[in-house]
Amino acid sequence: MIREYLDKYCELLSKQVWEEYSAYGILVDLKHFLPQLKSEILLNCLNYDANKKTEYLNYVANEIKTYTSNINFDEQELNKWLNHFNITLNQVVYGSIGKEPIYHVLNADYSKYEASNGSLDKHELFMLQNDFLVCFSKLFATEVIKFCNENKPEKAPIVKESSKINKPFKDEYLTIFCKEISTENQIKETCFDLVFQSMEHYIPYFENEVMENLLLLNSDKKDDYLNFVIDTISKTPYSDYNEELITKWLKKYNAPIEEFPNFTNEELKHWLGRYYNGYADSPTDYVFILDIQMDFYYYAAGLLANKMINYLESKKSTNSIKVNSSETTTEKIKWIGKPSQLGFIIGKLEELGYIEAPKRPNGETNFTKFAALVNNTFEVDTTESTLSKYLNLESEKGSETVRKFNDNGFDIPHIKQIS
Incomplete structure (x- = not known):
């Protein structure tokens, strides 16, 4: 069982404000390590049958609970601070509060803190940071426990114990695909057109690998495998693609997005097919080629990532039945x-x-x-x-x-x- 991020999370939940962390510093780390912990949980689930998977998820949930079960959370005390600084808890946890007055006390180093005119004294600082720290710990511990409960099998079937394999599926083309959509420096060795062809080239092989794994895996592990692959692709740096990345180029060359990547505009085709490495006409061309081709690479990487994620989602046993296309469209x-x-x-x-x-x-x-x-x-x-x-x-x-x-x-x- 891998528990690198579970240990990190438990360590954060045990922190106190008079140690090297501020309450806000702990919040930042709790938010940062949450996705990694969830990925670790999904990866571990792949190595267990349904019964063992439930036991493991209960173990993680109980481990997290031990750090927060004895904490008394006084919501009234917390609301007192929120009202004092005229801010909501949601803004503190999920917003950008760097310019808000509460940030300076919530992120203050307690051991070095000295009150200035109009600010909290050291005792008040401790009370504020402690109240928020308790809240943050409860909030993110609940999130982990909820995640564990959501990933339990609805009904764990009784199956014979089988030999455990560290990675019970093939991932050759998963690894290659993720590398292809994450290595933007390829552009400097060739050009966008060829890089995109390489990215697309591996998709059929990746899909075949997925189908083969689904045939070989036990039925109770198939969704775990798909969730793991989806999560792996989602963590590639450009998975959240945005058409705005290339909007300025589409406008510049009057090219519709529907033509991507086979544009009919000759000038746009020219620049997307130019080699960066040694084939530019002037020194300024290097900057321009890298600028336009990198933007198209980022967009393409996200586009293909989401194409594969949608494909994987469609293979889940829980995938909802598609509505017939002949059905009337709902009014918006x-x-x-x-x-x-x-x-x-x-x-x-x-x-x-x-x-x-x-x-x-x-x-x-x-x-x-x-x-x-x-x-x-x-x-x-x-x-x-x-x-x-x-x-x-x-x-x-x-x-x-x-x-x-x-x-x-x-x-x-x-x-x-x-x-």
Whole structure:
């Protein structure tokens, strides 16, 4: 059993504010290591039959519980600090608070802290950081326990104990595919056109590998395998692709995205087929070639990553039955505001617990699928890739809209505050 990130998480849950960490520093690490811990859990699940898998997930949940079961969380004390700094818990946990007054005390080093005019004294600082630390620990421990419960088999079948194999499936083309969509420096050795052909070349082999693994794996391990592969692809650096990466080039050369990657514009084709290494006409060409080809590489890598993720999702035993194409289309709600405003409001409702967004196997929000669902519900003049950026309130585009709403006093309480 691998438990590298479980140990890291348990260590974080045992931290105190008078040690080398501030409460905010612990929050940052809890958020950072959560996806890695979830991936580790999924990988371990692959090595167990259904009964052992349940035992393992119970073990992880109980291990996490031991660090938080005796913690007394006083919500009233926490609300006192939130009201004092005029901020919500959701903003503290998931927002960018670097410019907020609470950040300076929440991230202060307790051992070196000295009160200045108008700030908290050292005792108040300890009380504030301790109250938030308890809250953060409870919040993220609950998230891990929930993840363990969600990944338990509905009914663990009684099966004979089999010999355990460290990796009971082939992953040759999984490894190659992930490398192809993660190694942007290939562009410097050749050109985008050839790199993209290489990326696409491995997809049929990868799909065959998946099908072979599904034939060989026990039925109770197939979804675990698929979740692991999806999670691996999702962790590649450009999996959250965005059409905006190449929008400026499409406008420059009047090229529709539907033609990707076989564009008819001769000038665009020329630049995507130029070799970076030694074939430029002038020194400035090197910069231009790298600029345009890198943008198309990032977009292509994300596009192919999501193509494979959708393929893998379709192979799950829990995959919902597709609706017949002959069925009448549901009427949409017409959105009159800007696409950025729709993304912010829906994203905020999800953030505050009122709606549930689709998740990747590692627990992170799948903004590509989220955008597709919103687009199927609302009639809005934008692309799904653009909408996905507005739904992600921490993205560059999303945070800009967040600032505008916050400046105008927008506030919705978390669902737990009014339930």
